[in-house]
Amino acid sequence: MADLAFLWHMHQPDYRHPDNGEFRLPWVLLHAIKDYTDMAAHLERHPHIRCTVNFVPVLLDQIEDYADQFATGCWRDPLLRLAASPRPECFTADERQWLIDLAFRCHAPTMLEPFAPYRRLRDLLLHVRSHDGEALDYLSGAYFADLATWYLLAWSGESLRRAGGVIAELMAKGSGFSLADRQALLAELGDAVAGIVPRYRALADDGRVELSCTPAGHPLAPLLLDFNAAREAWPDCALPAAPEYPGGRSRVAEHVAQAVASHARRFGRPPAGLWPAEGALSEAFLKQVGEAGFRWTASSHGVLKHSAGNDARTTQAWQAPDGTPGDLTLFFRNERLSDLIGFEYCRWHGRDAAQHFMTEVKALHLQDANHLIPVFLDGENAWEYYPYNAWYFFSDLYDALEKNPGIRTVTLSEAADSQRARRARLPRLVAGSWVYGTLSTWIGHPDKNRAWEMLCEVKHCVDRALDGDRLGPAERADVIRRLAVCEGSDWFWWLGDYNSPQSVASFDALFRENLKALYQVLKLPLPSGLDHPISRGGGEPESGGTMRRAN
Known part of the structure; x- marks a missing residue:
């Protein structure tokens, strides 16, 4: 019997103004009333479907705010x-x-x-x-x-x-x-x-869904740890002028610890698995994931190919490279099936799309009855492109899966258990993400690199302030909270000349507002560069906050 493992990733960055808490963009609200509710409803209507749903703490904070x-x-x-x-x-x-x-x-x-x-x-x-x-x-x-x-x-x-x-x-x-x-x-x-958090918690309590997490502020962890990680899959990547992000290891550890605490508080138990922000892994980050006690983590087929060769397959789980603490299982997404759902099936009739997906899954099953089929993508951004918010696609797909005795839907923890004997040891892990298998979406462009340099500059100021006694306990906590927002990956994603001018301007301005607020809490003068846009932007606008990604 083949195991089909869905992972639906739920994430939106922090859209709140750092001073007054006003939401600059409404995408958390809109995805909450459209996608997080519908995805729960599909699972409630199909009690035999198992899957993994990933929530990022910065998203949950905003849902609770709403x-x-x-x-x-x-x-x-x-x-x-x-x-x-x-x-x-x-x-x-x-x-x-x-x-x-x-x-x-x-x-x-x-x-x-x-x-x-x-x-x-x-x-x-x-x-x-x-x-x-x-x-x-x-x-x-x-x-x-x-x-x-x-x-x-x-x-x-x-x-x-x-x-x-x-x-x-x-x-x-x-x-x-x-x-x-x-x-x-x-x-x-x-x-x-x-009702969003209680509904998903109830599904998890019933054993129908596994809930996993991402480091709290959705940081691009491999780059916080080492800018040179970008050159492992892209040797010619231009790096920021700053040699490194200061104190990156402790900051990543803090984001991971906050995610575990957030998850336990909201869902009643610590998470077993961690989906890294943007599916971005490196060996240094893997060690921290293992040290935190997670059972599994995951990335893309592109990262797997860079790490183990073009013949490496996603149809099995992998054991983390030697030197990784604990017993960490790695999964790598089937990019074809994931992207069919994310980008192609919205153009199809729902029943035809579901039948085509089942045909693809059955073909993999015929090749090896013990195959693992990992399908990972956003649980929020693709559905507006489907008629009826993909209602008929999910109805037909989940119905077909429930009726097929040769395909079993599983959570990723269940997949880790069933695949344990088949795991191969990953020889090494080349740092990359689920976008092209590289880190190029977040570094290498002059605007992205400038944003990293601005973040490094304020981090040096934070470190000096925290080492002294100028700040009281409440101010210190406020500084750390604001810093975590500034470390989010989405600021770097949107900068560049190939994204929507409207979205680039929004994210550019909000990133600089967060940096300004951090300097103000530190009681330091604002660098003059914060008054000028980092990027001019370009391309066509997206409607939903986060780009509809191949994830």
Whole structure:
């Protein structure tokens, strides 16, 4: 019997302004009401499916922040504040422009075009703009109330729509949403957000899902440990001027320890497995993963090929290289099957896609009945490109898997146990990630390297401050918390001339705001470079916060 091991990775970076806690972008909220709810619903409806779901602590922190906003009505997300406003006719010009800039950011073929009232809001805006830009002032408060409402409805999950509550009623109503309508919608969305962690914990407690973690702030650990790790798979990589990230080993250890504590607090037990941020591993990081007591970790086929040759296969588990503490099992994703789900099947009819996936899995099963089939990807970013948020794809796929006696879905801890006797020893591990098998997405470009240099500069200041007695206990804790945010991988991902200008500008600005806040807590003057953008950006915009990755 072949083992099919899904890993669904859930991650969004910290979108909160470091000073006031305001959410600069709403992607955690939108993925929460659309994807985290739907992915739980699919598993609840298919009790014989086993899989691994990975949550990053920085995402869970923000989900809890949103749950608190819904519970208290103290809105720190402008989208929710505008949706809850009793007087939309009093929106300021800046609020109106902000909502217009945001409220059509989605994959239009699946999330806007199917809904005539939402299309009318877009078409009305286009009509007004085509005649006179100043005519935007004539759009009424009712227009903006409906726009905020429809944006939340468009991002609501298929499971919420099918529950037959307020969301379905408002979608049927279509327009003219009253304050009572919007309050009812916010109440229903608040219940959905508050239920995310308990639902996944219940699935784990029932043994149907394994929950794993990522280091707390989603740092690119191999580079925190050694910039030269980038040259293992890309020898010509240009490195930052700074020779290293100071104190990287202790910082990675802290992110790992915080992740374990976060996981135990929220899910009732420590995690057995760790999915590294961006699937990025190095031998130095593997040693820290082993020292922390994890049973398994994972990366991509590209990393495996660089480490063990082009013939190395993902269809077995691997034992970590000699010198790795503990007994750490490594998994490497099947890139073809993972990318079919992440990028290709959204263009197919759901049933055809599910049947094709099953055919591919059966072909692997015929080659070796004891094969492991590891399919790892985002559990959030691909589904907006599917009709009905991939509802029919998952229904047909999970149904087919439950009925197939030759394919068994397993968690990665179960796979580690069943594959133990078949493991081969990995001769070495060449540092890389699940993007091209290298670290090039986070280092090597002048803008990315400049960001690393800015981070190294503030880290030296942090170390000096923590070594002295200028800061009290609360200030020291605040410094460490803010530093962890600055160490996140997403700041470096988005910098460069091949990403969306809109997203590059947002992440560039928020990264610099976090650095500024750190200097201010340290009671140090701000370097002049923090007032100037790092990158100019380029490419086409993405709608969902984090690029739809091949993961």
